[in-house]
Amino acid sequence: MRWVVVLVVALVVAWLAGRWANDAAIDKLRVASAQRLDGYAVSLENLLSKYDFLPGTLELNKDVIALLQRPGDEALRAEVNAYLEQLNRRSGSTTIYIVNLKGVTQAASNWRSRQSFVGDYVAFRPYVRDALRGMPGGFYGVGTTSGEPGYFFAHGIYYQGRMLGVATVKVNIERLEQGWEQDAGKVLLADANGVVFLSSVPEWKYRTLKPLPLDVQRELEESRQYFSHPLAPLGQRELRQLDGGAALVTLPGDQRTPLLSLTRSLAPRHWSFVYLSDLSSASASARSVFLFALLVQALLVLLVLYARQRKQTRDHLEVLVAERTASLREMTHHLSEENSVRRAAEEKLRRAQSELVQAGKMAVLGQMAAGMTHELNQPLTALRTMSDNAQVLIERGRLDDAKGNLATISQLVARMGALTGQLRQFARKSDASLTAVAVAVVAAVTSALFLVERRVEQERVNFRMLVRDQDVQALCDSNRLEQVLVNLFNNALDAMADCDNRQLTVNIERANGRALIAVTDSGPGIPEQIRAHLFEPFFTTKPQGKGLGLGLAISEQIIREFGGELRAEAVAAGGARFVIVLPLAEQETA
Structure with a gap:
């Protein structure tokens, strides 16, 4: 209650x-x-x-007085009609007309129109009746002849103290x-x-x-x-x-x-x-005040309830603080244990990721094994032949020719050493905690191309590298960047295997404070529905046994770890483009 x-x-x-x-x-x-x-x-x-005085001025016109005295004089009527017409035009009224004592219009300003008042009987109009009784009349009404509404001023016309008729002026107040x-x-x-x-x-x-x-x-x-x-x-x-x-x-x-x-x-x-x-504004104001009054009273009630609740809360606060303190102490202990477990899990994850990257490298090396074997067999055969020839030339005393053979052998050995050194460098396992350093992008692309050069020559692929700025340096790890590039090159070569026109293009440039490496092929391209899943682990479009679907997933993760981005784009002329975006080394130094 x-x-x-x-x-x-x-x-x-x-x-x-x-x-x-x-x-x-x-x-x-x-x-x-x-x-x-x-x-x-x-x-x-x-x-x-403005028009109240106008009817009274008509009795000053001698022609008007004469017309009311001689109503049969048509020449005089024409003069009065012309005078009323001119007066009506100058005063801006609607119509001016003269009525005799019988209520018949004798002259009017609209005498030229088909709705002329001349000859009309208007004695039934109240303003005419009032004027004939000697009272100036004022009346609003709708014209019986023209149908136009207006206000009528009527005033008696007197001559030597005797009324001769009525002067009427109609004004439009619409x-x-x-x-x-x-x-x-x-x-x-x-x-x-x-x-x-x-x-x-x-x-x-x-x-x-x-x-x-x-x-x-x-x-x-x-x-x-x-x-x-x-x-x-x-x-x-x-x-x-x-x-x-x-x-x-x-x-x-x-x-x-x-x-x-x-x-x-x-x-x-x-x-x-x-x-x-x-009254909508007044009603809205009343509603606003009504609601405001309710809100003020509700606020007062809430303040009372708040004061009561605060008093009850103060009594129970110490018990709650003690319970919360014990709960927080226990929660802190659990969080410390969970943090230790999480750090151990993250360490295992980093090691697993490093192993997965190394597995990707080994898969690439396995794909290149046949080409590398052929690449090494030719120099070995040449070495054996030229060493035998050098021995024969020495026995015959042709020392200059033998020196030429030995110089060629030295060049072949250097080439083989560079090839195996590049393979050993590529196969080296990267440290999972390796920090990013300044890497020359052109050198990294050249090193990666060296590993697939034999396949490019065998498959007759036209390779172009477009470099806008030779000294572009990105913040990353050179070994891992080469791994990503080799994987993109191999994917491009696989995509162009059945194409007549085989074009592999690498663009290197700066854009918006980032280093961009674009790898473009002239293959069949990547449909939109497949492009959305390219970087998912174990997703592949290659035939069974040709790939595990990990190459692009590992490459995307490597680039993301260095604060960059790897994305796939469609090419209007056909083919596919993969763009590597990395932070510039100049930015990091600044």
């Missing part, structure tokens, strides 16, 4: 805060709406006051609506009967703010003030009356969204300005 009471009190306080915020927002909106209505009312009065349409709110202007005749919403024009009584409907039909418009009710519903002529209303089509309606009366015309403002 205590928590239920707290919840109810919190909701009530939050609701009151939201209600206060909503009322404050509505008051602020009401003040802004009143200011806008004042501005619109001033604009309307300024527009109408252009005021263009300024209203730019407003965020909705603006209405209604007559004394509540008929909307100007509106920023075109659909609301000639609608009524409330249903019209029958006598008012009959009077409007007789005066034809709004001519053929049906004057259906707008359908606004008042929700709550506020101070200062304001109210909360809803409109048809959106009954759930209330609007703030502010009404301002315009005397002496008995018109009413109505300004409708959207």
Whole structure:
């Protein structure tokens, strides 16, 4: 029950805060709406006051007086028509016309048009009736001849104290609506009967703010003030009356969204300005304050609960600290043991990796064994033949020829020594903990090529090495880099075995602070689905018995250990390209 009471009190306080915020927002909106209505009312009065004097000035024209005295004088009528036409153009009004005491139009500014008012009977119009009774008339209505709405000014024309007729000026005030349409709110202007005749919403024009009584409907039909418009009710519903002529209303089509309606009366015309403002901002402000009040109260409740929980926690803290200390001490002991086991496992892994790299070397040497045997057999045969010849030449006393044979033998022995030395260097087992040093990339490529040179010649492969910078040095181990290059060369030669065009290209360059070695062949290329698995252990595309699928996996691991990257790329012209990316030695030194 205590928590239920707290919840109810919190909701009530939050609701009151939201209600206060909503009322404050509505008051602020009401003040802004009143200011806008004042501005619109001033604009309307300024527009109408420009023409209020114009009908009275027509009795100063002697031709107008003469026409009302001699209505049958057609020449005089033409002069008055021309005068009214010119006056209408200069004043910017819609129409100016003269009516006699019987309510028949004698002259008009629109006498040239097919909708000329000349000869029309207009005595039924309220503004004409008022002017004939001696009261200057003002009237808004829809023209019965042209169908165009406007405001009519009517004033009696007197001569020597006697009324001769009525001067009428029609003014278009519809252009005021263009300024209203730019407003965020909705603006209405209604007559004394509540008929909307100007509106920023075109659909609301000639609608009524409330249903019209029958006598008012009959009077409007007789005066034809709004001519053929049906004057259906707008359908606004008042929700709550506020101070200062304001109210909360809803409109048809959106009954759930209330609007703030502010009404301002315009005397002496008995018109009413109505300004409708959207209350979504006020509602959003009320919701925000409501939620903020709830959050503040929730925060206060949480602070109280936190204080209670902290008091309970403080009592139990020492026991928890003691238990955690013992647990951490035991955990530290276990972690120390696990660390020792992990270091031993890492040492075994390094040794296994070193053995795997050495196995890869031996596999490459096995593939080259036949070629090396042939490479050594030829010099050995030549050595035997030339040594026998040297003995014969010495016996015959041809010492110069014997010296030539011995020099050739020395060159052959040096060549054989270089070949076996390179093989011995390649077969040497690398230390797993060997650190990276500066290695000349061109020299490493040359050494690796020396090991596969015999196969390149036998298989008639065109070899090209493109070097942009001779002194490119990479941070790595030369022996392992040569192992990777030999493996890439052998793979390229295998790929081109069945090709007519056999081209092996090596590019060496610097790019983005790295050393790049690209090995490109003219073989059939590597499909996309196979390229994704190239560096997986035991994955191979060679026939069974031709490879274990470890060469590229070992090569990729070697390059990665030196902080580099080995990747495979497709070649647009066909073939495959493997790119070795290694850090430059200059960077490491800096």
